[in-house]
Amino acid sequence: MSESINPSAAQSDNPFKQKKGWLQRKEKIGINLLRLATYIIIACALFIFSDIFIKGMPTLVTSEVPYINTEFFTESPQILTVWHDSAGNEYSMTQEKYDIWLTENPTIEVTDIHNYTASGGGILGPLLGTALLVTICMAIALFIGVSAAIYLSEYCGTGKLMSLIRLAILNLAGVPSIVYALFGWGVFCYMAPNYVTEISDRSLFAFSIGGGYISFEGWEQSLLAGGCTLAIMVLPVIITACEESLRAVPKGFREAAFALGATRWQTIRTAVLPYALPGVLTASVLGITRVAGETAPIMLTAAASDKSKLPTAVLADEGFWSFLTQSVQALPFHIYTLAKFPDSEYVKPMQYGSILVFLLVVMGFSLLSMVLRSRIRKRIKW
Amino acid sequence: MVNSSTSQDSHTDPALIHINDLGFSYNQGKTETIKGVSLNCPEKQVTAFIGPSGCGKSTLLRCINRMNDLVETSKITRGSISIMGQDINAPDVDAIELRKQVGMVFQKYNPFPKSIYENVAYGLRIQGIKNKSSLDEAVERALKGAALWDEVKDRLKESALGLSGGQQQRLCIARTTAVRPKVILMDEPCSALDPIATAKVEELITDLRRDFTIVIVTHSMQQASRISDNTAFFYLGELVEYGATDKIFSNPSVQQTEDYISGRFG
Numbered sequence: 001m002s003e004s005i006n007p008s009a010a011q012s013d014n015p016f017k018q019k020k021g022w023l024q025r026k027e028k029i030g031i032n033l034l035r036l037a038t039y040i041i042i043a044c045a046l047f048i049f050s051d052i053f054i055k056g057m058p059t060l061v062t063s064e065v066p067y068i069n070t071e072f073f074t075e076s077p078q079i080l081t082v083w084h085d086s087a088g089n090e091y092s093m094t095q096e097k098y099d100i101w102l103t104e105n106p107t108i109e110v111t112d113i114h115n116y117t118a119s120g121g122g123i124l125g126p127l128l129g130t131a132l133l134v135t136i137c138m139a140i141a142l143f144i145g146v147s148a149a150i151y152l153s154e155y156c157g158t159g160k161l162m163s164l165i166r167l168a169i170l171n172l173a174g175v176p177s178i179v180y181a182l183f184g185w186g187v188f189c190y191m192a193p194n195y196v197t198e199i200s201d202r203s204l205f206a207f208s209i210g211g212g213y214i215s216f217e218g219w220e221q222s223l224l225a226g227g228c229t230l231a232i233m234v235l236p237v238i239i240t241a242c243e244e245s246l247r248a249v250p251k252g253f254r255e256a257a258f259a260l261g262a263t264r265w266q267t268i269r270t271a272v273l274p275y276a277l278p279g280v281l282t283a284s285v286l287g288i289t290r291v292a293g294e295t296a297p298i299m300l301t302a303a304a305s306d307k308s309k310l311p312t313a314v315l316a317d318e319g320f321w322s323f324l325t326q327s328v329q330a331l332p333f334h335i336y337t338l339a340k341f342p343d344s345e346y347v348k349p350m351q352y353g354s355i356l357v358f359l360l361v362v363m364g365f366s367l368l369s370m371v372l373r374s375r376i377r378k379r380i381k382w
Numbered sequence: 383m384v385n386s387s388t389s390q391d392s393h394t395d396p397a398l399i400h401i402n403d404l405g406f407s408y409n410q411g412k413t414e415t416i417k418g419v420s421l422n423c424p425e426k427q428v429t430a431f432i433g434p435s436g437c438g439k440s441t442l443l444r445c446i447n448r449m450n451d452l453v454e455t456s457k458i459t460r461g462s463i464s465i466m467g468q469d470i471n472a473p474d475v476d477a478i479e480l481r482k483q484v485g486m487v488f489q490k491y492n493p494f495p496k497s498i499y500e501n502v503a504y505g506l507r508i509q510g511i512k513n514k515s516s517l518d519e520a521v522e523r524a525l526k527g528a529a530l531w532d533e534v535k536d537r538l539k540e541s542a543l544g545l546s547g548g549q550q551q552r553l554c555i556a557r558t559t560a561v562r563p564k565v566i567l568m569d570e571p572c573s574a575l576d577p578i579a580t581a582k583v584e585e586l587i588t589d590l591r592r593d594f595t596i597v598i599v600t601h602s603m604q605q606a607s608r609i610s611d612n613t614a615f616f617y618l619g620e621l622v623e624y625g626a627t628d629k630i631f632s633n634p635s636v637q638q639t640e641d642y643i644s645g646r647f648g
Contacts, residue, residue, distance in 0.1 A: 157454040252492030256554070259447065260505035260561060261482030270508065271494060 049359075056356030059349040072122040072353060076310065077334060080120035082346050083113040092346050094120035118306060118337050119347040123354050128311050129223075129328030130292055130361075133302060136227030136324075137291050141234050142284055148235075149242035154268050173236035181297035184229025189301055190218040192225070195321065222325040223311065226302025233297060234287045241286070245279025246272060278376040285369035289362050295332040303333040331358045397422030398565065398595045399446060403461035406438075406445055411459050415441050417619040418461065423565075423612070428587060428596045430610035430627065432603060434642070437616040439599045443567050446470075446597065447484035448477040465565065482509070485558035489570040491551040493542035498525075498534050501542045501553055505561035520560050527593075528556035529586055548579025552586060559590065566590065568598040572605065584609050603643055607631045615639045 018024075062069050081098040083091055086109040093101060095115065102110070156162050191204060197212045206215035219225045249272050257271035304327040315323040335354050341347040399422065406416040416438045423429040431439035441450070445463060448470060450456040462469050470480055482505075493501045500507075502521045511517060521538070525531040530552045534545070542553055551571060558566055568587070572580040587596060587609050600606050606613050607627060614624040615638075623630060623639045634640045641647050 250492065252488060252490055253494060254452075255449065255486075255488060256492045256494070256557070257504070257508070258449065258452065259481055259486035259488075260508065260557065261478050262505075262508045263478050266508045270504070275495065 052352060052356050052359060055348070056352035059353030060356060069122075069353075073127075074124055075122035076125035076308065077118035077123065077306070077329070077350070078121035078308075079118070079306075080116040080346055080350075081113060082116070083110050085110060092120075114346075116341060116344060116347050118334060119341070119344075119350045123331065123334065123357060125307060125310060125329040126331040126334040126354070127357070129302075130331040132223055132311055132328060133226050133230060133298065133330060134288055134292050136223060137230035137234065138284060138288060140228060140231035141238050141287065142280075144231070145235050145238035146242050146280060149239050149246055150268060150273075152239070153243045153246040154264065154272065169236050169239055173240065177233060177294055178296045180229060180233040181300040184225060184232065184297055185300040188218060188225035188228050189220055189222075191216055192218050192228075194219055194325070219325045221300075221302055221304070221327045223302060223328050224324040226298055226328070226330075229297045229301045230291045230294060233294065234291050237290065238283055238287050241283030242276070242280050245276045245283065248279065249275045278372065282369050282372045282376070285365055285372065289365040289369070292365070293332060293358075293362055295336055298330045298333050299336070302328055303330055304328060331361075398425040398466060399423040399597070400464045401442070401446075401461070402463070404442070404445065404463060405459035405461055406441060406450070407457045407459050408441075408450075408453060408455060410455050411457050414459055415619055416445070419616075419619075419621045420461070421614055421621060421624045423595060423597055425595050426591060426593070427611040428591050428598060428609055429612045429614065430606035431597065431599045431614050431616060432601075432606050432642075433616035433622075434647075435601075436618075438619040439614075439616045440569055442616070443486075443569055443597060443599050446565070446567055447481050447486055449481075449486065451477050482561060483563050484565040484567060485561065485563035486567045486569065487551070487555050487558055487571050489573055491547060491554050491574065493545075493550050493553050493557070495541065495543055497539045498542045498545070498553060499538040502556050502560050504557060509561065524556040524560035525553075527559050527590070528552045529582070529589070530556055546579070548575050548582055551575060551579070551583055555583070555586060555590070559594070563594065565595045565597065568596065570599050570601060573601060580605070603631075615642060617642070 059072060060069055061067055079095040081093060081095045083098070085091070091098075091101070152162070152166065190202065193214050193216050195209075195212055196215050196217070199206045199213050199215045200217045203215040203217040206213045206217075208214075253271040253275065254267055257267040262270070307327065307329050311323065311326060311328050314326050331354065335351070335358060338347055338351045338354065341351075401419055401421050401423075404416055404419045405414050407414050419438075419442060421429075431443065433439050444450045445458070446465070458471055462471060464470065465480075465484065468475065485505075494504065496504075499521055502524050503517050506517055506520055511520075522531065525534065530549060533549060534553075537544075542550060545553060551574075555566075555571070571587075572583050575583065584605065587598065590596060591611075598606075598610065610627045612625065613627045613630040615622045615630065615634075615636075617638060623634055623636045625635075630639065631643060634643065
């Protein structure tokens with residue numbers, strides 16, 4: 001009889017005693033490296049958020065009822081004037097209030113006047129502008145994006161050309177936003193057809209219609225140009241996400257509908273789209289987050305750093321087309337303007353307040369998309 | 383086994399579905415999945431397709447209502463299928479109209495995540511029927527026909543996904559019968575069900591046979607022998623033997639059929 005290949009172990013006090021060696025040390029080092037990397041990320045995020053929160057919060061709240069700085073949310077950015085009187089007292093007010101103060105106190109000698117752009121007042125203009133840009137952008141992007149996604153996932157096949165198109169769309173998502181910005185600037189601001197009474201010099205082509213002309217001279221820097229540029233920028237994201245959520249709808253639904261004699265469009269409308277809708281919704285909320293944060297396209301195609309009239313007032317006074325072709329303020333661009341005064345204590349409240357509001361808006365949308373997604377996961381069981 | 387008076391030589395019965403030397407390919411004709419199959423399915427009888435996995439029985443079933451059109455590279459390589467005397471692959475045949483007459487029940491029960499009522503009414507709604515009372519009537523008739531009415535009549539507005547698997551499959555059958563097709567194709571309708579639910583569906587199929595021509599693909603030979611009038615045995619895309627179920631199961635003429643039925647292969 002041959003010897004057992006698994007002889008019974010010699011008796012010792014603990015057969016499973018922990019060994020100490022290079023292997024064990026490597027294990028520990030590995031774990032701690034991974035842990036360190038995670039802590040670094042958390043530390044960065046915490047530092048950024050707490051810094052903005054601590055410095056921005058005093059701008060947003062007041063110590064008296066209603067505890068919220070209403071001026072910050074109901075006024076547009078204005079020039080902040082800082083001056084000293086002869087007694088050495090320091091004043092800082094918006095330029096308008098400074099003018100009033102001057103007429104009220106004609107006797108006081110004013111010295112050392114400084115003006116800071118967009119640092120007084122509030123952020124109603126940029127907030128409204130961003131909201132309008134996002135609305136127009138999403139209206140265009142969702143219509144085109146969902147249609148394209150339906151075509152790609154339901155109608156067209158899987159040939160070589162189609163994989164090429166899909167690849168192209170995926171690649172578009174990686175194009176830097178400044179490229180989209182310049183594209184939108186060139187096409188929408190300088191080439192898009194506009195209805196005018198007098199043809200501008202740079203018009204590419206014009207023909208008369210009614211009392212005026214349709215002239216391909218662009219919309220200049222405007223809500224419409226900005227919305228269209230942002231829409232093109234976010235399209236790849238929306239198409240890809242929508243296509244994925246359409247594909248996630250079980251094949252059985254389509255087959256059941258077809259087998260009952262439904263046409264392709266009937267099948268899509270009644271047995272596919274309703275069940276893909278939550279996914280489409282999540283994708284569009286994520287798209288909103290991305291679009292709202294873009295600066296470069298807005299700077300080139302839509303922005304006005306300083307504008308006294310609210311976009312809604314333009315709608316009321318000058319009609320819908322003027323509303324669409326007006327330039328608007330936007331939150332990211334407003335923040336960029338403020339960043340020109342990095343160290344001024346007078347500008348700081350506006351800087352941090354704007355950034356905090358911006359951050360809260362974007363985080364709110366992210367949170368919304370997360371909540372939506374988890375609710376969908378819970379609900380869908382097929 | 384069903385009464386033998388109807389199951390004489392099925393080839394001489396008035397057939398509703400004529401399949402004549404059909405060849406079918408999933409890849410533009412490079413290889414044939416179905417290689418020249420000819421058989422006739424008599425009206426208001428149950429025809430069962432049996433055979434090992436990959437023998438082409440489900441593919442053939444999907445040719446009968448042109449569900450294979452949805453596979454881009456599919457192609458009929460030869461032969462024809464005619465239903466009620468009409469070649470279904472003729473250029474002037476609309477697959478949509480065909481499928482209204484040739485319904486299908488799938489292997490995995492697939493009710494829509496809607497109410498029970500809406501599931502049954504779906505086929506009628508897409509045909510443009512909006513009248514509430516005629517919808518109500520059709521839903522009730524279909525559910526009664528599927529022996530499901532008594533179980534669900536108090537919860538028609540509740541989600542179909544709350545039903546048991548067997549109930550969901552019977553709901554899918556009701557959804558198919560609601561549009562009153564001539565033919566119902568069933569692709570392994572019981573393979574996802576437990577024995578009790580299976581027995582109920584089989585009972586239902588035997589009932590439906592009065593009103594519909596049924597073609598059923600099944601993996602279970604016992605099931606084929608219990609519910610079908612005619613049985614076709616396929617192997618590797620070819621029809622090995624086709625005839626009355628009694629004869630196929632008691633005295634098959636081809637050795638291969640006997641081997642498969644007795645469990646020696648497959």
